[in-house]
Amino acid sequence: MFKKTSLILLFSAGLFNIHAQQTIPFRITKHNNIIVKTLVNKKDTLDLMFQIAMEDASISPERQRKADHIIFNKEKISENNTVQIGKLTLNNVRFSDNQLAGHEADGKIGTVLFGGKAFKIDYDHNQFIIYDKTPDVKDFQPINTMYDHEAFYIVADNVIDGDKQQEAYFVLQSGYSGGLLYSNDFAAEKELDKKLKITGEKTLKNSSGKSIITKQAVLPFLKVGNSVLKDVSAGFFIGDLKKQTVNYFGADLLRRFNWVFDADRKTAYIKPSKYFSEPYYKVN
Template sequence: MLKKTNLLLFLFASYLGIQAQQTIPFRITKYNNIIVKSQVNKKDSLDLMFQIAMKDGSISPERQRKADHIIFNKEEISDHNTVDIGPVTLKDVRFFDNQLSGYESDGKIGTSLFEGKTFKIDYDNSQFVIYDKNPDLTGYQPLKIMLDQGVFIVAADNVVDGEKQQESYFALQSGYSGGVLYSNEFTEEKELEKKLKIIGEKTLKNSNAQNLAIKQGILPFLKLGDFVFKDISVAFFSGNLKTQNVSYFGADMLRRFIWIFDADRNTAYIKPSKYYSEPYYKIN
């Protein structure tokens, strides 16, 4: 009888362990963006791009699906929405209207998905995992993160034109398809247009539909934690409209790791994903 009781206790504990986490499937587009299927206000089925650099949600003017049950005020803001994504139900979600989003998406959803929880971005299995308690971190490297108005910031070392390593801060930006995008300040200080080998140039639109001239070059080295990337593809803006105030660690770099963010948002834990050695994203 004692053995049977112990077995039942073990099975019950195992059940609780399973219930201590939730899984949300996603798909990755060819532009490196993460897309989740959602239902807003129980009526509007939307494909939303996960944007790690924002907390709330937004709706794109170029959406393919109807969002008739999200009611916006004169300031193009909608409050108190309900969003169902996988097993997670979010309440009181704010949406902004008319913000451009990634290809194949109807809008964006931010980190309110994981409010107060430890969460994993598992690129190997195309899923988010939300934890009620700390997961096994064996094989992961800790990486200090900072929060600035809800944006995750990490430090990385850069080597430009044979110069010594210089630490720079990057905002994690899952909406930017490329790898590294430098701020105007870093670009001008390091004279990237002169010192880097330029391999591409294109005009892009930002979320406010403004045209931006962007150039792509080759950076000799970038170091994140103990991970070193050689001849990495990076980008920076040129021309008269220079509004890039922060540097981005974009989706092409994010996908090269599996990420676990602690509930306090003080530390991220990373290890290489199956995309770690993939060719770098190039501007077409």
């Protein structure tokens, strides 16, 4: 009996090691931003916005809470910080100073949360799950990802004019509350100002008098893998200032799927979440 019990215990321990995981709870703001409650250097309690397009962390000049125990050098960098989130402790976290974050956030934190492991963004249950190896993804669809300069890129098909699909790369951008935000080049090449239904616009000028017009529009269809989203909120810029160099896949679209990312960052697995058919976020 003792030998049999020992074997069962050993077998159970082996299964646990294979599927070992850690869970990080989060909350979602009305602006679609993910907020993680953290304790930094055992002193500063901070609400940090998860930014999938960065690796390290940063502090916002508009923070509501004190960050007195994060010591920055002349280059506004702070090394070797500890970040505690529930039972999880991250060591040697780098913070940058004076980077704007989303609503309700004291700063940002990126994929350092996951330590180079496979991870899941579970919008259905408001949690991240970190895995020692890729979990069971039989109900998910794999899509290729490209990881470059701290950002994940995916390919999606845009139906702009009739039934013609325009393939484009998008950066996953959880810091942008809206849906799609197109690059200046894509907007100009595809004549989005003429071909999409415009729902609003705003003109801004800088100190030199140069203007930029932000336009909100509706994309008839967006295909991500085998999933099709209809009447997607999309923005783009026209005018003298052309600073939007990449296409964004924003937080309003990210939340419409649950995501699993491989440790090698070459594949993501997606499945529609409970938000898939929710009304689209209105960008001001």
